[in-house]
Amino acid sequence: MNRWPDKGRLVAVGLIGLVFMFGAPQVLQLFTVINLTTAIALAVLALSLGLVWGFGGILCFGQTTFFGLGAYAYAVAAQNFGDTTGAVIVAILVAAAAAAILGYFMFWGRISDVYLGVITLTVTLILFNLIRRTSGPEYKIGTALLGGFNGTSAPPLQVPWSGAMLFPTQMFYVAMGALLIAYFGCIWLTRTHFGRVCVAIRENETRAELIGYDTRLYKLGLFSIGGGLAGLAGILMANGIGRVTPDLFGLPYAAQAIIWVIVGGRGTLIGPVLGAFGIFYLTSWLGTQQTVNANMVLGLVLIGFVLLLPKGVVPWVMERVARPRRSAKAGRARVRAGRRAMQPAE
Amino acid sequence: MARQRRETVLETQDLTMRFGGVVANERVDFQLDKGELRCLIGPNGAGKSTFFKCLTGQLKPTEGTVTINGVDTTGADPHQVAELGVGIKTQVPNVFDALSVEENIWLASRRFHPDKKAAALTAETVERVRLGDIRRRQVGALAHGQRQWVELAMVVAAEPWLVLLDEPAAGMTDEETEFTAGLIRAINETATLIVVEHDMNFIRAIAQKVTVFHRGAILIEGTMDEVSADPTVRDVYLGHKH
Ligand SMILES: Nc1ncnc2c1ncn2[C@@H]1O[C@H](COP(=O)(O)OP(=O)(O)OP(=O)(O)O)[C@@H](O)[C@H]1O
Numbered sequence A: 001m002n003r004w005p006d007k008g009r010l011v012a013v014g015l016i017g018l019v020f021m022f023g024a025p026q027v028l029q030l031f032t033v034i035n036l037t038t039a040i041a042l043a044v045l046a047l048s049l050g051l052v053w054g055f056g057g058i059l060c061f062g063q064t065t066f067f068g069l070g071a072y073a074y075a076v077a078a079q080n081f082g083d084t085t086g087a088v089i090v091a092i093l094v095a096a097a098a099a100a101i102l103g104y105f106m107f108w109g110r111i112s113d114v115y116l117g118v119i120t121l122t123v124t125l126i127l128f129n130l131i132r133r134t135s136g137p138e139y140k141i142g143t144a145l146l147g148g149f150n151g152t153s154a155p156p157l158q159v160p161w162s163g164a165m166l167f168p169t170q171m172f173y174v175a176m177g178a179l180l181i182a183y184f185g186c187i188w189l190t191r192t193h194f195g196r197v198c199v200a201i202r203e204n205e206t207r208a209e210l211i212g213y214d215t216r217l218y219k220l221g222l223f224s225i226g227g228g229l230a231g232l233a234g235i236l237m238a239n240g241i242g243r244v245t246p247d248l249f250g251l252p253y254a255a256q257a258i259i260w261v262i263v264g265g266r267g268t269l270i271g272p273v274l275g276a277f278g279i280f281y282l283t284s285w286l287g288t289q290q291t292v293n294a295n296m297v298l299g300l301v302l303i304g305f306v307l308l309l310p311k312g313v314v315p316w317v318m319e320r321v322a323r324p325r326r327s328a329k330a331g332r333a334r335v336r337a338g339r340r341a342m343q344p345a346e
Numbered sequence B: 001m002a003r004q005r006r007e008t009v010l011e012t013q014d015l016t017m018r019f020g021g022v023v024a025n026e027r028v029d030f031q032l033d034k035g036e037l038r039c040l041i042g043p044n045g046a047g048k049s050t051f052f053k054c055l056t057g058q059l060k061p062t063e064g065t066v067t068i069n070g071v072d073t074t075g076a077d078p079h080q081v082a083e084l085g086v087g088i089k090t091q092v093p094n095v096f097d098a099l100s101v102e103e104n105i106w107l108a109s110r111r112f113h114p115d116k117k118a119a120a121l122t123a124e125t126v127e128r129v130r131l132g133d134i135r136r137r138q139v140g141a142l143a144h145g146q147r148q149w150v151e152l153a154m155v156v157a158a159e160p161w162l163v164l165l166d167e168p169a170a171g172m173t174d175e176e177t178e179f180t181a182g183l184i185r186a187i188n189e190t191a192t193l194i195v196v197e198h199d200m201n202f203i204r205a206i207a208q209k210v211t212v213f214h215r216g217a218i219l220i221e222g223t224m225d226e227v228s229a230d231p232t233v234r235d236v237y238l239g240h241k242h
């Protein structure tokens, strides 16, 4: 079976990504480039939820748990190590391990979807409240003070083995490169046997079990990978802002992550990424307007999408693009449509 | 199938399944020999599907034991039962709606076979179950009968030695039912089967030995003629129209 019927489209996405990566710093102001780094971090977070929820059907309302843990682990480790390469590895591992532990209890406990959403959301809010209360000097990990509400500083990334700090533009390259690698890594993952089984579990867990798959293991694997990816997003976020604060665990980011995925399109990977960029710019633009409340607009956007475009933008556009082609070149299009049926919309 | 010697491959002892006050299966002692094509009949609510669920690990029996090929599988998880080489088609089709027919079948065959073999088995099964024309269609968009065949194909593609089919011909036209009966006989050349059905003509077409369930327990076992001659069976089951 051909698992790569959309090679052309993927190459196009990769090229656009590379052009953006190397072009943006040439034409945009430094301030915008720094802002973009933050948007990219959020896009990676969106990607992680798009993978876990859209492909695995795991309704995780608290993906920020691993986002925040990744950011904090990075900041704390980097302050202690004085080197950031090791901190990056530690942060991703901490986030993935946290997801593995939480996932173990949820999947082996056979918790239903709705409770899973509630539990993950609760965990991130508990962490938010706990870390907010760590302002005293006694809350210290190694040499790093957690700093409570104000958070702690995140040392900027260094070039491995040289100790040279990255400039903001270089940080942008790193973030964009990380997003591209993460995106294509996820695409590849969803087309492996493992990834296909995860989609099968999303579709019908009973059947997946009856044909011999231990669905808990697959969900745990996917959830951990998603956690690690959210941890990577946290590292990028820490670098984009220069600090880590309890807000990373807070409800606004947790809720936005869900909105990005819904708006962009569940079951696709490009959708959540574009959704994150789109909403990021919508909220920053609204922030400059002063006239309307950004949260209210976000709420309206969410309601609008759920009611009018429940599948999200990307699947909607793809359906529209696919249709006229079918009538024009009926034979070829039928083959294509058929192939599409076994592929994730991408 | 000609057999030299009887070999029990599936056995339940005292199998009981209760849902609160409802006793769906009560002290079922059941034996199945290698190579059999057993039909399981009984009125609605007799406990046939519950029995299958206990065999495949979808339900954990309240009491009693299940032994498959000498292995005690009481309380085992469905994937563990499947690993022993047991395939099941459920009464309400369980398929992967958003995926293509081919992908559904591939997922089943790939579980127990390496990549190349799985691809070959998928192609072979698609032909065998006559799904060639719709193999790239999304399963969610198919008619009921076709979905039943996709599920049957998923069972076949894993090459199980023990196959449980819960109402495989439900909702099919006569012609489709005939084709399904042929498939079942073909499966029986390499596998042992239990088939649950309500359609008496279908049962007559495939039956060797028949087990009648009634109120959660086995009422009688025998050939189709023996069973249909039994007055109690006539009373509780064959007299009723379905
Ligand atoms: N999950 C459940 N909870 C409560 N009662 C159940 C459950 N599953 C089955 N039952 C009850 O157990 C009894 C046996 O049901 P079962 O589905 O096994 O019958 P069946 O022989 O397959 O019937 P049919 O021919 O209609 O498919 C019925 O009375 C049913 O209502």
Ligand SMILES: [Mg+2]
Pocket (backbone or CB within 6 Å): B048, B049, B050, B091, B166
């Ligand atoms: Mg039934």
